[in-house]
Amino acid sequence: MFSVRIQTEPIDLAALDEANTPTRGSAGAQVRFVGKVRNDARSAAQSHLVLEHFPGVTEAEIERIIALARQRWDVQMVRVIHRVGPIGVGEDIVLVDTACAHRLAAYEANAFIMDYLKTEAPFWKQEHFVDGNQLWVEAKSSDQHVRQRWDQETTPATAPLRIGGLILAGGQGSRMGYVNKGLLLLHDLPLVQHVAQRLLPQVDHLAISANHDVADYVRFGYPVFSDLPNLQGQGPAAGILSATAQWPATLDAVLIAPCDTPYLPADLIPRLRQTLLSSPDTCAVMAATPSGPHPSIALCKPSALLRLWGHIQQHPNPSLRSWLEPLKVRPVVFDDEHAFTNINDHATLGAMQTPAAPQSAH
Known part of the structure; x- marks a missing residue:
């Protein structure tokens, strides 16, 4: 099962666990990453953030990222849920589930998808502070460097590009x-x-x-x-x-x-x-x-x-x-x-x- 969902409502972890997404019997490991909104205050305390996306394009890009992960690992299940709209400090913002035959592949595939989500998927984040100020968040060069470790595993001169x-x-x-x-x-x-x-x-x-x-x-x-x-x-x-x-x-x-x-x-x-x-x-x-x-x-x-x-x-x-x-x-x-x-x-x-x-x- 491979699914992508963009939603404004909170991510219901309990409901996901009850659903117990089926995988092939050979799946020996499942890894879940849940990202939260942290108070990354630079001056005043942060009250919440607003996340915008490009409907249709965002989903297509996440599907492309999942396809890249499937080329590297024998991934048997991927589920990505990403919230948009107003999200409070401490609330869940993104969930990535991966299932593979072995734990290392499940860990690596999950990290790969999350690293690419941070740098490739079209989301735009605006921080809102308790003093009324707002700030659009620029992409971090550190996120790009983390993602590039995956690129370096393939020889540039011979890497196929579609x-x-x-x-x-x-x-x-x-x-x-x-x-x-x-x-x-x-x-x-x-x-x-x-x-x-x-x-x-x-x-x-x-x-x-x-x-x-x-x-x-x-x-x-x-x-x-x-x-x-x-x-x-x-x-x-x-x-x-x-x-x-x-x-x-x-x-x-x-x-x-x-x-x-x-x-x-x-x-x-x-x-x-x-x-x-x-x-x-x-x-x-x-x-x-x-x-x-x-x-x-x-x-x-x-x-x-x-x-x-x-x-x-x-x-x-x-x-x-x-x-x-x-x-x-x-x-x-x-x-x-x-x-x-x-x-x-x-x-x-x-x-x-x-x-x-x-x-x-x-």
Whole structure:
């Protein structure tokens, strides 16, 4: 049994014990972790905290974490219950149950899940103090270091990564007269299809973010995600977060690329992936050329994507650059400027239509 539950009500430990979740007969050990709200006062005493989450995305990310644990250990049962909303000091905030054949695996799987919950799952904590003050809690670097011990057990150069590709085609195309840019033709092929053909050999899963003419995008044969109602008006961030909410939980990283970059290099993701794996502290890498960085083309771990939700709370309709820069994203420099050309106006599109325009770039 593998279950994830997000709830506002208190965690009823007695009811869970009475339910006596069944496991296979070979389960010889069960480990339970219960986290509580502590009074982590810096000045005035803390009265309670308020925990927010991203419905749908939070559950999917926890399911992904459980899937990672199952790849490492023969886990026969995992149950995660996490509270949200107002939670008082001393109350239970999270429960993680694991069951395995042997106690060491049960302990390690439980610790692994909890370490990843602390750093990867999209929860945002606001502390409330008795003097009326409030404080949003920043992620702790110490939690990241604890989680990285699990990453170090796998050789970075050979660790497999399941990578998704998300083509952003949900914009208004204002600089081109409010046309659906992804459907404009270049050499008789829609721009979005050029990008898809470049990315498809490099990814395990490909999807498109689109808000208009969705049926036309669906015909290309890839999943199409439109902006969720509560994210509309947030620019490309809305497309990324809306797709994240519906993304397969098994993906380890996602490549973000705009629909107007038809000449992306064939070694784009292999090079970005190599840098991402060689830097355990890095949650995202972006493409760059001698002229500068290209923040709209980035390979991101789930932790980077999930921080985008917190970012838009403080910076509505943010640029991708403003989201990525605080994450200390590492650039990967490609020599070919043309490979990263953005078709932002009709003049550029017309110039690209000439036979002299290169059809491949590395």
